[in-house]
Amino acid sequence: MELLGLDEIRDLLGGISKQRATIIVGRKGFPDPFVTLKMGRVWDGKAVRAWIATNRPSPADED
Structure with missing residues (x-):
């Protein structure tokens, strides 16, 4: 299982700001987060990647 924190999600979303990633x-x-630890929330990478593929077109798709 791939686990992602907010910084990894920011990278997958093209290096957006921490503030913007928190909103998203x-x-x-x-x-939903897989688990919330003292250090923060952790998501299932497969679920996040599927959400990004569906909801966030790549820059090449925006032309």
Whole structure:
């Protein structure tokens, strides 16, 4: 299982700001965290990658 924290999710979303990533992961429809630890939330990488593929077009797709 691939686990992702907010920084890894930021990287997958093209290096967006921490503030923007926090907004995105808090939206309805974004996968719930797999677990919340003292260091922060941790997500299932497979679920996050599937959400990104469905909801965040790649720059090449935006033309």
